[in-house]
Amino acid sequence: MKRLSLAFLFFLTFSQQAAAYLDPGTGSMILQGLIAGLAVAGLTIKTYWYRIRAFFGKDAPTSLLDEEEETQKPE
Amino acid sequence: MEPLSSSFRDPSGFVFSHDGCIYRQVSACFAKNFDSFVESGLYEKLVGRGLLVSHREVLDDSVPGTADCYKILKPQQIPFISYPYEWSFSQLKEAAMLTLRVQHEALKHGFTLKDASAFNVQFIDSKPVFIDTLSFDFYVPGEPWVAYRQFCQHFLAPLALMAYTDIELAKLSMSHIDGVPLPLASKLLPFQTRFNYSLATHIHLHSKVQQQHSDSAGKEGSSKAKSATVSERGLRALIESLAKAVTKLNWKMPETEWGDYYANTNYSDRAGEEKRALVDRFLDTIPDPLSIVQDFGANTGEFSRIAAKHCALVVSQDIDPVAVELNHRENKANGPANILPLIQDFSSPSPAIGWGNAERSSFLERSHCDALLVLALIHHLAISNNVPLPNIAALFSRITKWLVIEFVPKADSQVARLLATREDIFVNYTRQGFEEAFSKHFSIVKSESVPESERLLYLMQVL
Numbered sequence: 001m002k003r004l005s006l007a008f009l010f011f012l013t014f015s016q017q018a019a020a021y022l023d024p025g026t027g028s029m030i031l032q033g034l035i036a037g038l039a040v041a042g043l044t045i046k047t048y049w050y051r052i053r054a055f056f057g058k059d060a061p062t063s064l065l066d067e068e069e070e071t072q073k074p075e
Numbered sequence: 076m077e078p079l080s081s082s083f084r085d086p087s088g089f090v091f092s093h094d095g096c097i098y099r100q101v102s103a104c105f106a107k108n109f110d111s112f113v114e115s116g117l118y119e120k121l122v123g124r125g126l127l128v129s130h131r132e133v134l135d136d137s138v139p140g141t142a143d144c145y146k147i148l149k150p151q152q153i154p155f156i157s158y159p160y161e162w163s164f165s166q167l168k169e170a171a172m173l174t175l176r177v178q179h180e181a182l183k184h185g186f187t188l189k190d191a192s193a194f195n196v197q198f199i200d201s202k203p204v205f206i207d208t209l210s211f212d213f214y215v216p217g218e219p220w221v222a223y224r225q226f227c228q229h230f231l232a233p234l235a236l237m238a239y240t241d242i243e244l245a246k247l248s249m250s251h252i253d254g255v256p257l258p259l260a261s262k263l264l265p266f267q268t269r270f271n272y273s274l275a276t277h278i279h280l281h282s283k284v285q286q287q288h289s290d291s292a293g294k295e296g297s298s299k300a301k302s303a304t305v306s307e308r309g310l311r312a313l314i315e316s317l318a319k320a321v322t323k324l325n326w327k328m329p330e331t332e333w334g335d336y337y338a339n340t341n342y343s344d345r346a347g348e349e350k351r352a353l354v355d356r357f358l359d360t361i362p363d364p365l366s367i368v369q370d371f372g373a374n375t376g377e378f379s380r381i382a383a384k385h386c387a388l389v390v391s392q393d394i395d396p397v398a399v400e401l402n403h404r405e406n407k408a409n410g411p412a413n414i415l416p417l418i419q420d421f422s423s424p425s426p427a428i429g430w431g432n433a434e435r436s437s438f439l440e441r442s443h444c445d446a447l448l449v450l451a452l453i454h455h456l457a458i459s460n461n462v463p464l465p466n467i468a469a470l471f472s473r474i475t476k477w478l479v480i481e482f483v484p485k486a487d488s489q490v491a492r493l494l495a496t497r498e499d500i501f502v503n504y505t506r507q508g509f510e511e512a513f514s515k516h517f518s519i520v521k522s523e524s525v526p527e528s529e530r531l532l533y534l535m536q537v538l
Contacts, residue, residue: 020221027285028224029303036309039316064318065179
């Protein structure tokens with residue numbers, strides 16, 4: 001109970017959103033805008049390309065990140 | 076109750092040990108973020124896909140927290156902690172992909188990873204699992220990824236250096252606890268990588284931009300960083316681009332002096348067969364239940380696979396990154412899953428690093444086990460590395476309760492090879508010297524010679 005009330009006090013004292021604790025680096029933050037912009041442009045072009053492929057009955061590839069882990073076969 | 080010495084960077088909470096178990100405190104300042112993370116369904120989704128370690132909440136007062144405690148969680152316990160500089164190329168690559176999958180899923184639920192440290196990943200049943208339940212913060216539309224630089228330093232840079240420069244550069248993560256600095260990676264990577272779009276942007280350009288802005292710290296830099304925006308679609312594309320960069324990195328394993336690893340012994344087929352049967356029998360003789368078995372000098376894990384039948388987990392270690400890579404690939408493809416292959420140089424095992432030399436513990440601090448396999452290794456330690464037999468026996472007795480060890484005498488062709496180019500100063504390196512040295516710390520339960528070889532296999536119990 002004591003723990004809960006103290007926790008509640010803390011809850012009120014601090015702002016609810018915890019600040020990011022990492023220094024993201026100014027350069028790294030700025031660069032992301034550029035890389036993301038290029039990647040979006042690339043994706044837009046690909047979207048059109050996949051529409052053309054779809055017209056010929058080919059499926060668009062899914063995201064690398066939605067797939068389950070791939071395993072490299074032992075040599 | 077003290078936080079673990081590795082758990083101090085993030086004020087959201089910390090990890091601590093209580094009654095031999097690991098717990099995580101969620102601190103009050105992170106209450107809303109944590110509850111929302113669970114309520115959003117993200118926790119369930121990640122645990123369901125095997126990407127995040129599961130936990131249960133401790134609802135009573137049996138485990139004490141600090142004054143600012145909001146909740147205490149008991150996460151799934153990790154049997155053996157390993158670090159990125161001990162992983163093979165594929166293990167680090169899988170850990171990188173896991174981190175990106177977690178971030179990808181988090182964004183779908185309106186969250187983002189606030190860090191991307193490789194130390195947030197551990198291996199359970201041959202699979203990487205994200206272990207930091209408090210890494211999830213609200214995604215604010217338009218904000219770039221706070222952990223982008225950390226991801227590049229912890230994963231992309233070491234993987235690129237291992238693939239393009241030298242596999243040994245994995246060890247740079249040992250001297251740089253927050254990942255390989257990008258200017259260093261950029262300098263060490265071969266010139267050709269500047270024509271590789273992924274590495275040209277995420278490493279070389281990233282390093283340049285970082286250096287350019289390092290001088291503009293202070294108010295100007297801070298306002299620039301704060302004004303940097305990335306659309307949600309852009310952020311997803313960035314994560315996808317990192318995934319592509321990681322996927323494309325492949326390590327072409329060198330042809331080794333041994334050629335075929337499985338054939339790298341001086342055993343006849345029968346001797347090999349008999350040795351496998353002996354190891355199996357010796358492990359079977361041990362009356363205690365075996366939780367963790369360590370295999371030192373495991374090569375590609377041939378004997379670890381035998382040990383895996385007798386225990387919950389085999390930590391299968393070797394100095395050779397090729398052997399460890401092959402070991403991991405074999406376990407992934409054909410099992411068993413309860414083998415954790417790691418790179419370890421026993422002549423100089425992983426040191427304790429970080430703040431107070433305590434943030435990441437040394438190999439010996441983590442190296443507890445019920446049984447230890449030391450096969451075809453003693454001559455490398457005693458002769459190649461000049462470690463006296465009593466020192467070897469003393470060290471092993473600190474690690475294990477049971478020992479299965481092979482003595483390789485001077486008459487063996489492998490030892491003769493080691494002695495061919497140097498003076499034999501090892502007068503005590505005999506069967507008698509070996510038994511005397513080990514008898515000070517162990518009782519010899521059994522010893523048998525390996526047929527068709529000069530070698531002897533021992534089962535010992537620590538005194």
